[in-house]
Amino acid sequence: MTPSSSIAAPGATPAPEEHHDHHPSYLVDGTTIKSWVLTVDHKRIGLMFLFWVLLFFLVGGIFALLIRVELLTPGPTIMDAMTYNRTFTLHGLVMIFLFMIPAIPAVFGNFLLPLMLGAKDVAFPRLNLLSLYIYLGGAFLALWGMLNGGLDTGWTFYTPYSAHTTTTVAPVLFGAFIIGFSSIVTGINFIVTVHTMRAPGITWFKMPLFVWAIYATSCIQVLATPVIGLLLCLVTVENLFGFGMFDPARGGDPVLFQHLFWFYSHPAVYIMVLPAFGVMSEVVAAYSRKNIFGYRAVAYSSLGIAFVGFFAWGHHMFVSGQSTFTGGLFGVLTMLVGVFTAIKVFNWVGTVYKGAVDFKTPFAYFCGFLFFTVFGGMTGIALGTVSLDVPWHDTYFVVAHFHFIMVGATIMAFLAALHYWFPKMFGRTYHEGWGLVSAALIILGFNATFIPQFLLGNNGMPRRYYEYPERFQALNVASTAGASLLAFGFIIIAMYLTYALVYGKASGKNPWRSKGYEWLSESPPPTHNFVGPQPVFPEEPHFYVDPKKAEVPDAV
């Protein structure tokens, strides 16, 4: 600021940021481009991640719509087979590696973790900024490869097809390899932050459940990501120089690839949904003004999912020729993931019991989330039932299942988080009516898109089909109609949130009267999160108890 502007004329209307004169909000503390691109503030890094993640979501979404339009008729509709194969590969890659995996941890984890722990920043702020640029570097390398040649293997890169295909494998896989480092770096940073940066009073069992979820996610990221990194390198080398790791014609083993791939990619599902579970634990407590029912059960089940998630990868390979016994073993372990998820669902519903429900937009997303998680989880258990997987494997049933649990649950949580913490991030509020309308549209559109796909799978339509037999058409048309409804919902959200960003009413510090720790600082927070002496956190998060009304027993 120039010296003249820091002295306000007497009687002048104060500017919005006037209030924090000595501690301006992180949004206005430095306005040059340099102050953003070289920032080490976790909140600014979180916002920059938000920008890119949304951009890639738009790209992935456009490709999803192209796929749905192509599948409107049984034969060719708007593109040829090769373009279609590249389109679904691009859709999968962008959505998984560039949107789903970083969406909640890199945006909301970054923004909220230090606030929820009473810390000034994450443990390694510079490493945090580096993770953003690693992510962007990998993303643009992969996208460059996709546009110059285009990969047609599907996001699973199964060998030996990926070793033989003449499309551009190397830059795309190398891009994904680089993005993996971003994941690892963020994970390490969060783990160290949780271990070392908690304010006095925040014991492990007073941490918000979002922190628990991010912590469990980070453990998976650090342990599993190196495996896919090495695997992607091996496939690249195989494709470029003809190494024989996975190609049986050179003595390799294609099933080895699948083991290594799913050893990462199955836990990666939990990298996507665990943070979503964390967000929902916060949202359900805030809008029903209740302490979490069974806090410890929810916290431990996050760790349980993270742990068991490592031992369930073989359920992707029930019909790959692995032994019958192995199939059974992976089947049982898959059931355990279902049990841990069931614990969470029951405890979320229990949290509403005797609460005081305020049916705001994020809570509407919680309802959608509950439905998608229960339905997606149950169909997951059905798929884990070994014999049922035989007909369903690699059909649209699987497509619908993973869109329900991975995409449905994550999108619900991402939108709930965006709405719940919008005032925290920008100090402004959005239009509640539009919020509820678009939430209804999105939930409806999502169901209309993917419920027909369960039925398509039952009926026997394999995934990744450019053309399909006539009898599948009606359900495909229904699915495409649902997808357009879904897209419409997203357009409305983009419009009213952008409007709120500029013209939204000032929200004040804590518009939801939430007792989450993050609301103890200003909204938007100042650069170092908390002004004054080190904050202390005497109560557990989401403690809405009326002291006159109830005695407080020990939590189970």
Place this chain on the structure above:
Amino acid sequence: MSELLNDILFLPEAASTFAERIDKLHHFVVGTTMVMSTAVGLAALFFFFRYRRRLPAQATEYVVPTLKTEFLFVSVPLVFFLAWFGIGFRDFTWVTTPPKDAMDVYVMGKQWMWKFSYPEGPNGVNVLHVPANRPVRLLITSRDVLHSFYVPAFRIKMDALPGRYTQIWFEATKPGTYQVLCTEYCGLSHSKMLAEVVVLPEEEYENWIKEQRRGRLQDRQDALADNSLVPPVARMVEQGQVLAGTQGCLKCHSVDGSQHIGPTFLGMYDRVEQLEDGQSIRVDEAYITQSMMDPGAHLVAGYQNVMPTYQGKLQGPETAAIVEYIKSLRTPNVREGASEGPAYDAIQ
């Protein structure tokens, strides 16, 4: 009832013994799932309404679950999940363990078609003829990349892997024509890799086979097929015998029981071999194929690891022919006779 459920769930016609098992479990799983989700959903809806907020800063009671509640939360789903798993695993074991009296058909996936060969009889492209009410074992492999053999009406699916055989079996219950789809993405024309299974009543099937042997239809189908990929000799055993000679197998393996550089082929199939590493293995299609591709992987005790690999030297059908030849050098043919379901030990 189950017909109605199948219609609601868009399930295709159930035309195999396995399909009946699958559908029963499917109904059970969908039924309990629906009841449980509805219960959870209704409870949630009731709570949303009953406990709606009346004052902006309303305080709530501190409610935590008892240990009993948490125990219920864990045990109820676990019991159901394990029950489903138990039934599912039993059926899975059943479908991956072919009965000994099953009729064998070799299936080879190739970008982008399915080829079928019968040990004694014709070859076919994209049309598989099988008799009704008789177990059929499919020995599945691929010539290039991964494919997956899927017949929705039979509810069976198995991946086709290059350089390896996988197996699955079925018993068709209704004569008719059923679609075969490829479910493992295999490149440009993945979605055009369709075939059909023609299930014939036993008698018609016998007639069909006889006709094939006479070579009338065979010629027609060969003309349609890509001839370079179909063994020119219809009888795989004969072709295998020729190949065993030309590929040099018989330089080291005898066919009369005498020991040479390698184990004799006579009676090798289905024999339990003692391995160099102390373990033992039953010689089946998978083991014979592996021994051709990677001879040192499971060396039979008492032999040197001197055999060269045939990886890349033999095409899929050639491998199948040699396997069939080795199989023909065993004692009784258990393929004859009616099916009595899974029989793990052949009744001699």
